[in-house]
Amino acid sequence: RGTSAPDYLSGLNPEQRAAVETTEGPVLVLAGAGTGKTRVLTTRIAHILATGRAYPSQILAVTFTNKAAREMKTRIGMLVGGQVEGMPWLGTFHSIGVKILRRHAELVGLKPNFTILDTDDQIRLIKQLIQAENLDDKRWPARTFATMLDGWKNKGLAPKDIPEGDARAFAGKGRHLYAAYQARLMTLNACDFGDLLMHPIALLKANPDVLAEYHRRFRYILVDEYQDTNVAQYMWLRLLAQQPKSGRDETARPPVLRQAQDEGTMSRPSAAAGASSQIAERSSTELPHPELVEGRGSAASTINICCVGDDDQSIYGWRGAEVDNILRFDKDFPGATVIRLERNYRSTGHILGAASHLIAHNEDRLGKTLFTDRADPEDPKVEVNAGWDSEEEARAIGEAIEDLQRRENHDLNDMAILVRASFQMRSFEDRFVTMGLNYRVIGGPRFYERMEIRDALAYFRCVCQPADDLAFERIVNTPKRGLGDATVRLLHDYARERQIPIIAAAGEMVETEELKPKPRNTLRGVVADFRRWSELLPTMKHTELAEQILDESGYTEMWQNDRSAEAPGRLENLKELIRSMEEYESLPSFLEHVALVMDAEQNADTDAVSIMTLHSAKGLEFQTVFLPGWEEGLFPHQRALDEGGRSGLEEERRLAYVGITRAKRRAKIWFVSNRRIHGLWQSTIPSRFLDELPEAHVEVMEANTSYGGYGASGFGGYGASRWDGGNAFKESSYKTPGWKRAQAAQAGFAETPPRRGGDGWSGGRTREITYDAEPGS
Ligand code: ATP
Ligand code: MG
Secondary structure: OOOOOOHHHHOOOHHHHHHHHOOOOOEEEEOOOOOOHHHHHHHHHHHHHHOOOOOHHHEEEEEOOHHHHHHHHHHHHHHHOOHHHHOOOEEEHHHHHHHHHHHOHHHHOOOOOOEEOOHHHHHHHHHHHHHHOOOOOOOOOHHHHHHHHHHHHHOOOOHHHOOHHHHOHHHHOHHHHHHHHHHHHHHOOEEOOOHHHHHHHHHHHHOHHHHHHHHHHOOEEEEOOHHHOEHHHHHHHHHHHOOEHHHOOHHHOOHHHHHHHHHOOOOOOOHHHOOOOOOOOOEHHHOOOHHHHOOOOOEEOOOOEEEEEOHHHOOOHHHOEOOHHHHOHHHHOOOOEEEOOOEOOOOOHHHHHHHHHHHOOOOOOOOOOOEOOOOOOOOOOEEEEEEOOHHHHHHHHHHHHHHHHHHHOOOHHHEEEEEOOHHHHHHHHHHHHHHOOOEEEEOOOOHHHOHHHHHHHHHHHHHHOOOOHHHHHHHOOOOOOOOOHHHHHHHHHHHHHHOOOHHHHHHHHOOOOOOOHHHHHHHHHHHHHHHHHHHHOOOOOHHHHHHHHHHHOOHHHHHHOOOOOOHHHHHHHHHHHHHHHOOOOOHHHHHHHHHHHHHOOEOOOOOOEEEEEOHHHOOOOEEEEEEOOOEOEEOOEHHHHHHHHHHHHHHHHHHHHHHHOOEEEEEEEEEEOEEEEOOEEEEOOEOHHHHOOOHHHEEEOOOOOOOOOOOHHHHOOOHHHHOOOOHHHHOOOOOOHHHHHHHHHHOOEOOOOOOOOOOOOOOOOOEEEEOOOOOOO
16 A cells, blocks of 8 residues: 555544554553544454455444444445445444354254344243242232343343342242243243343353354454443453464465565554553463453463443443443453543534533543644534423424524534433424424334333223224233233124124123123223223313323333333323323324324435434434433433432433533533423422533523513523523532522422413424434344
């Protein structure tokens, strides 16, 4: 390639360039948001390919989401052209895990065509096992066990390895149930998500020849978002990265590499990194996980692994991620080159200043410097806006989006709304549909498509429209009532013969002898319930009726008894569903609205605003970012505070840091004075994180009181008046607990804000959804 640097290197700063060109030996890039970590990884792959150091199939590159993997492929393609078609080992831990497992399934007792269970299958299976042990599955819920399983598998623990306390869980049957579950999966030729890592770890450990094959194959390993790897992912990486010296197969080197090495033209990394890049040869027993290198000689050879991450962006602690993995990298990989990047290329000085100041409130961090050259006096400060309630928040953000479109020709694709909790999405989805504004929900189903919402809607549909067979079938046995498939089949046959709806068939059949006594009695109860609810429909307030239906049917209770990690979120969503009905006259008019929303067009190529959780925004960037819901209890989230204490709070603060640093130019934060939490309207207290933003980089916006007839007085002692000048920051609530206590004392239950007039339906909307896998899957 001659002496001048190839194009893809010329735009990099010296530290980035060192990270790209230090191809041999372990490298850790530890750096703040927007400093080009992901860009370094991408360029590094391009460099490895362009210089012939490896074939595409010899590079293992791990990203956090499938979306990130796709983006990386595209970018590498742009840098080197074409070759990425053959990058089969670029993906998430799970997608790569499944690939390894398919190749060697028989080594763990599976067939290569094994199936991967979804959550529903998994729960059903666990429930059967619990019942088989004669345990009451109400007292010992399957979902609780599923959450425990997930925890064990995140830690890489097989049944024999789980802690004694866990082994005694579930009436002393914890370990036994785990083992029985794994055995059952084997007979079903199936595995769950956790197994996609656990099985490869087991098979690589047990089969040195297979492991050696991968050691020969993967000449370069790269990992993005290393701060969020869990123990199992870490073990898996360590296995693949520990290359025993004797295991190297010289002939496996691509010709260009051999030539470069032989000619001595492949230079060692420069000293620009500021750290030694000597590869120490140490005994494996000095490594923190000696068992991983057991029996494979005592000296580790060059490990070409490059991990990039940011301890300040570790936000998956609640799912078993261990930020320690990044902190002990240089112990795990002796002689590692540690590179720090300090220049941020993404954001303006204001955004960076605000985010850095906020995260400095965490005690548990390495601490690092970040700077940017972008300091245009025209740059907007980080905005803090106050609103009355979530509807107004959605309305105002919708207007701000249209305004940016109008005034600056701002692409919708370059805007995002980042929420703390998924229930917050509902008001934005509803509002945008009404406005005819394109949006996409990233990282999960749209609000009305979530399982619990569909279930609840099915109940309401049956009440409003008794001929809705599909809805009835969905919930006839949800929650579980012992009305199995056989009963449903009988109902079907009866209904078809007489050409009547199934619920009518049920009404008739319970008067006959065709069903066994037990299902007959149960069904009689169900039919009576629906009859009663239908009779209440014309007279009762629809939101109350809806709540009553979910209560009396046992549906709410089902989730209350559920100990799984998702259950609280599902209950929140159900409450949000009832809340959203308030804007409609009746249950039927609400259902009509939902049908229209659900039917909206889905088009992947349109210009659209993204709505997603802060968690799934990791690694992404947008010109403008909206950050709604900065209120105590929501953000920081109460659950994180209750369960995590100080470290819970710090993880929330990292999430706020991730949120702000997604913005290139504009970050607009919102908080409202009234939010319905746990089903009750509450006056809310602005998030403590607002007090932690530096005055110099923040502008507190005038409260916009033009909506809905709330005068400035509507904000009472909260919201805008608290935030109407720089003083709010000097005399911040955080530093003056007296103020906070006074606020808390006042923060009783507020009156339900009056309903607002509806906005007419505007057509012509196009919307889409990206069903991206959850991070890591
Ligand atoms: P995060 O921590 O949020 O994942 P990151 O460190 O991975 O951030 P990147 O996404 O790689 O950062 O880079 C942030 C932005 O800066 C991107 O738009 C990238 O293209 C740009 N960028 C990175 N390095 C340079 C550079 N040397 N010159 C110009 N732009 C750069
Ligand atoms: Mg990144």
